[in-house]
Amino acid sequence: MEEKRKKLEWEESYSVQVKEIDDQHKKLFATINELIDSIYEQTTKEHLNGIIDSLIIYKRFHFATEERYFKEFNYSGAQDHINKHNMFNEKLDAIQKEFGADTVTFAFKLVDFLEDWLIQHLMTVDQQYVPCFKEHGLK
Ligand SMILES: [Fe+2]
Numbered sequence: 001m002e003e004k005r006k007k008l009e010w011e012e013s014y015s016v017q018v019k020e021i022d023d024q025h026k027k028l029f030a031t032i033n034e035l036i037d038s039i040y041e042q043t044t045k046e047h048l049n050g051i052i053d054s055l056i057i058y059k060r061f062h063f064a065t066e067e068r069y070f071k072e073f074n075y076s077g078a079q080d081h082i083n084k085h086n087m088f089n090e091k092l093d094a095i096q097k098e099f100g101a102d103t104v105t106f107a108f109k110l111v112d113f114l115e116d117w118l119i120q121h122l123m124t125v126d127q128q129y130v131p132c133f134k135e136h137g138l139k
């Protein structure tokens, strides 16, 4: 097999300066890294499904955390941000439906999508709530 795919590494620039949320983002990174590892461990569809299920459960919990603060703080960017979360949910559902016979190809595709989306989301959309969350005393 070609060179092993690089795992996601946390960078300080991803921080939203709120420990609870940074920890959740790190946990999402860890789950994606588990997915990357699984590709090289001759994964089975069942094993992969287990990781994907835990990812789905955890991202649901994570989005709910952010959205709860939006509501609590009357965050002006809430609706746009919630739309982005919903778009992610739809995209992930669509990708999951493609989960066919070729487990490895599917896993790579999924990792590409998750990595692109998560990092992009962390660095742009999530950063936008930082002033609001700080103003309300989160840290
Ligand atoms: Fe978000």
Ligand SMILES: [Fe+2]
Residues within 6 Å of the ligand: 025, 062, 066, 122, 126
């Ligand atoms: Fe987030």
